[in-house]
Amino acid sequence: MSDAKPADKFVPPKEFKMFPNDRQLCVARFSPCGNFLAAGAMEGTVRRWRVVEKPKAAVEVELPDEPKKKPAAKNAKAPPESPVELVPQPHLTGFNGWVQNVAFHPKDKVLYAADTWGRLTAIAYEGDAPKPRWENAAAHDGWIRKLAISADGQHLATCGRDQFVRVWTTAGKLVAEHRHTDDVFAVAFAPEGKVVAFGDEKGRVKTWDFGTKQAGREFDASALYKLSRLQDVCGLRTLTFIEGGKSLLVGGCEPAGGGFLEGAPMLVKFDTATGKKQTEWKFGAAKDGFVLDVAAHPAGYLILVTSGQPGSGKIMFLRPGDKEPFFTHTSVANVHSVTLHPDNRRFAVVAMNKASNGNGRPKTADGSYPGNTSPVHLFEIPVS
Amino acid sequence: MNPLCKPWEHATSRRQFLGASAGALAFGALGGLVSPQAAEAMRKKEKQVLFVWLDGGMSQLESWDPKPNTEFGGPFRTIKTTVPGTHFSELMPQCAKQAHRLCVVRNIATKDNAHSSGVARIQRGDPKNRGVPYPFFGSAIAKLMGPTSSKLPPYVWVKPGSGGFKTEDAGFLGPKYGSLAFGDGKPPEDLLRHASLTADEDEERNELREVFNRRYAAQRRPAYTEASSFVFDTARELMKREHIFDTSKLPAKDLDRYGRTELGQHMLVARNMLEAGVRFVKVGSYGWDTHGDNFNASASLVPKFDRAFASIIEDLAASGLLEHTLVVAMSEFGRTPRINGHVGRDHWPEAWSIAMAGCGLKAGAVVGATNDKGTDVKDKGHDIGAVFHTWFKALGIDSKETEYDNNGQPLPLAHDEMEAIKEALV
Numbered sequence: 001m002s003d004a005k006p007a008d009k010f011v012p013p014k015e016f017k018m019f020p021n022d023r024q025l026c027v028a029r030f031s032p033c034g035n036f037l038a039a040g041a042m043e044g045t046v047r048r049w050r051v052v053e054k055p056k057a058a059v060e061v062e063l064p065d066e067p068k069k070k071p072a073a074k075n076a077k078a079p080p081e082s083p084v085e086l087v088p089q090p091h092l093t094g095f096n097g098w099v100q101n102v103a104f105h106p107k108d109k110v111l112y113a114a115d116t117w118g119r120l121t122a123i124a125y126e127g128d129a130p131k132p133r134w135e136n137a138a139a140h141d142g143w144i145r146k147l148a149i150s151a152d153g154q155h156l157a158t159c160g161r162d163q164f165v166r167v168w169t170t171a172g173k174l175v176a177e178h179r180h181t182d183d184v185f186a187v188a189f190a191p192e193g194k195v196v197a198f199g200d201e202k203g204r205v206k207t208w209d210f211g212t213k214q215a216g217r218e219f220d221a222s223a224l225y226k227l228s229r230l231q232d233v234c235g236l237r238t239l240t241f242i243e244g245g246k247s248l249l250v251g252g253c254e255p256a257g258g259g260f261l262e263g264a265p266m267l268v269k270f271d272t273a274t275g276k277k278q279t280e281w282k283f284g285a286a287k288d289g290f291v292l293d294v295a296a297h298p299a300g301y302l303i304l305v306t307s308g309q310p311g312s313g314k315i316m317f318l319r320p321g322d323k324e325p326f327f328t329h330t331s332v333a334n335v336h337s338v339t340l341h342p343d344n345r346r347f348a349v350v351a352m353n354k355a356s357n358g359n360g361r362p363k364t365a366d367g368s369y370p371g372n373t374s375p376v377h378l379f380e381i382p383v384s
Numbered sequence: 385m386n387p388l389c390k391p392w393e394h395a396t397s398r399r400q401f402l403g404a405s406a407g408a409l410a411f412g413a414l415g416g417l418v419s420p421q422a423a424e425a426m427r428k429k430e431k432q433v434l435f436v437w438l439d440g441g442m443s444q445l446e447s448w449d450p451k452p453n454t455e456f457g458g459p460f461r462t463i464k465t466t467v468p469g470t471h472f473s474e475l476m477p478q479c480a481k482q483a484h485r486l487c488v489v490r491n492i493a494t495k496d497n498a499h500s501s502g503v504a505r506i507q508r509g510d511p512k513n514r515g516v517p518y519p520f521f522g523s524a525i526a527k528l529m530g531p532t533s534s535k536l537p538p539y540v541w542v543k544p545g546s547g548g549f550k551t552e553d554a555g556f557l558g559p560k561y562g563s564l565a566f567g568d569g570k571p572p573e574d575l576l577r578h579a580s581l582t583a584d585e586d587e588e589r590n591e592l593r594e595v596f597n598r599r600y601a602a603q604r605r606p607a608y609t610e611a612s613s614f615v616f617d618t619a620r621e622l623m624k625r626e627h628i629f630d631t632s633k634l635p636a637k638d639l640d641r642y643g644r645t646e647l648g649q650h651m652l653v654a655r656n657m658l659e660a661g662v663r664f665v666k667v668g669s670y671g672w673d674t675h676g677d678n679f680n681a682s683a684s685l686v687p688k689f690d691r692a693f694a695s696i697i698e699d700l701a702a703s704g705l706l707e708h709t710l711v712v713a714m715s716e717f718g719r720t721p722r723i724n725g726h727v728g729r730d731h732w733p734e735a736w737s738i739a740m741a742g743c744g745l746k747a748g749a750v751v752g753a754t755n756d757k758g759t760d761v762k763d764k765g766h767d768i769g770a771v772f773h774t775w776f777k778a779l780g781i782d783s784k785e786t787e788y789d790n791n792g793q794p795l796p797l798a799h800d801e802m803e804a805i806k807e808a809l810v
Binding site (some may be wrong): 023024042043044089096097098100116117142143161183201226229230231232233234258259260261262289306308309310311313314334352353356357358359360361362369370371372 | 452454455474587673674675676679683720721726728759760
């Protein structure tokens with residue numbers, strides 16, 4: 001992220017289109033080439049879309065797999081055409097549980113995906129039926145909580161419920177591992193690629209030089225942890241280096257209690273060199289939940305997404321030097337992931353259908369039991 | 385103090401305890417059953433109950449009935465158990481090792497999806513409406529079986545938070561059959577002999593009390609005076625068993641096995657109480673209502689239950705107590721297969737699981753099943769009335785023949801249109 005200041009006059013982002021899905025998604029990422037979007041699903045697959053620009057002159061572009069549109073009713077106001085379409089590609093399979101993490105290699109056409117049963121896979125993501133370049137079915141013992149890739153494309157970092165942080169070459173060879181004392185929820189590479197930061201369920205964040213295997217600085221993010229009755233409530237979800245690695249952002253939730261899991265979304269900024277806390281943000285009320293994902297825009301601001309009680313979700317735009325977001329979008333529910341397109345003019349979020357909760361069996365006309373789904377919302381960031 | 389609670393719920397002194405228990409005995413013990421002879425026969429059976437209540441609703445999908453790699457299956461793996469072909473969630477490795485001692489019913493289908501009404505309906509057995517509130521299972525057993533020969537209180541509840549005498553459990557049986565709750569697993573205030581009093585002094589006081597008792601008894605009906613004496617003796621039995629509440633002196637290995645958590649320590653207190661001869665011990669745990677972040681919550685909660693529950697099953701089996709102790713672990717409902725936007729699961733009475741073990745039950749049994757996605761029971765499900773019949777039967781109580789006598793009104797012990805779950809019974 002550059003030090004450039006965002007424009008004073010920010011023009012709010014505009015939603016191009018919502019792309020429905022038939023399943024719930026955990027995370028989505030654009031490929032560095034900008035031509036693909038990949039998402040990890042709660043059913044052991046990776047969903048893929050090709051990002052297709054519509055010719056400006058075209059009124060109707062028929063796309064594969066797109067249902068035929070019904071003729072518009074007379075006098076009906078036609079919705080604005082999206083200049084971009086997400087064209088579904090065949091799913092990537094071979095995973096178990098949830099695929100909670102996907103990451104693209106910054107140069108090669110390779111996608112990395114990690115599931116909750118411990119599998120780490122590298123796949124050439126183009127084509128109809130791509131095969132894994134390599135896979136490790138036991139990269140961790142169970143749930144891989146986070147997957148990160150170094151900016152130079154040399155290494156992957158993973159962390160898991162098995163309390164391990166592991167660093168791999170992008171060819172799949174284990175480079176180093178660190179056994180922590182608790183469930184590790186997040187890991188991120190520092191920009192120079194030699195150090196990772198990881199954070200655990202108690203809100204303890206540490207840096208670790210995986211080359212020398214030396215522990216580094218510790219950061220106290222224990223505000224993102226609470227013992228609520230019997231439950232260790234972990235609020236920590238994201239780690240993000242900004243400002244060239246000078247600062248480390250820890251994102252998540254300040255838990256008020258377990259069970260329902262109420263708590264306010266929280267972001268804490270630390271000085272990487274000293275470990276000193278610089279800024280602490282709380283966004284909204286206890287129902288608003290977690291900061292679940294962060295995207296850093298080169299214009300100097302962050303795009304944060306939150307998800308809390310069903311229906312509660314925000315997309316927030318925050319300058320790291322400000323006390324509060326300069327713009328907040330609230331028309332989507334339970335936003336779980338955000339990814340910035342490499343053109344920096346678009347971003348996509350993974351959200352949730354409305355009315356996703358309810359006790360007992362929902363009353364449907366046909367007696368079916370529908371699951372919830374995660375639509376992908378595509379936004380444009382207008383030029384200010 | 386919570387302004388919504390009554391003061392007496394927060395502390396039970398020895399005086400209060402004695403008073404309540406004296407009432408229970410004076411009014412009690414043999415009345416209220418059609419056949420006093422049958423009641424006496426039940427009372428002589430030294431069967432006991434451990435009832436583990438996970439308040440809020442444990443997810444069946446993250447515990448006893450996992451559905452891995454399905455739409456609603458969640459992130460976790462399954463593990464093999466000691467029963468071939470039966471798998472539990474990976475969050476229950478210790479219970480998996482005790483599966484051959486358990487009886488898991490996977491096709492529970494109840495009616496109420498709200499806590500406010502569901503907790504009571506489930507613990508009362510949800511019988512047909514007779515215009516009176518039915519007793520909780522613990523109160524029913526206190527009535528039907530009374531104290532064991534240990535003379536300890538028949539129905540105790542080890543729970544987080546406040547203690548006291550919980551009269552509301554007893555329903556139409558009357559407050560005397562309520563539960564004696566040990567808040568945070570601690571004994572009532574003033575129960576133990578005061579530190580300034582030596583054992584000899586205490587004995588002298590007791591001799592004086594007996595003199596007064598004899599004088600008092602000479603002027604009254606024996607039923608009342610015997611009850612009073614019995615209650616005092618019960619209290620003295622508790623006083624002698626101070627160790628019941630003190631888990632700090634237990635071997636570190638035990639503390640580790642059960643888990644150094646609230647639930648682990650309370651389960652150890654429960655083990656001590658069962659070993660001491662308490663008829664019905666309920667262990668409560670709160671915070672299972674995982675509407676948000678269910679999977680991380682389960683990853684934290686379920687293993688703590690797993691360690692504590694598996695350890696007490698193992699210990700009861702080793703000591704032989706399991707042969708005559710009915711063990712139950714359950715909530716007021718399960719949790720929805722559907723995963724909501726807060727990555728939580730909501731209330732689900734339609735297809736969930738109860739785990740049991742011990743006397744009268746088939747060990748290593750898995751009764752019933754849900755469909756591939758866990759959204760329905762296969763064939764017919766079992767409502768809580770059938771579960772109550774099963775428990776009574778396991779304890780040797782014929783719930784079809786025995787009736788309560790509510791001031792002349794005969795009332796069935798459990799839902800009279802339901803039957804015990806035969807597949808679960810020996």
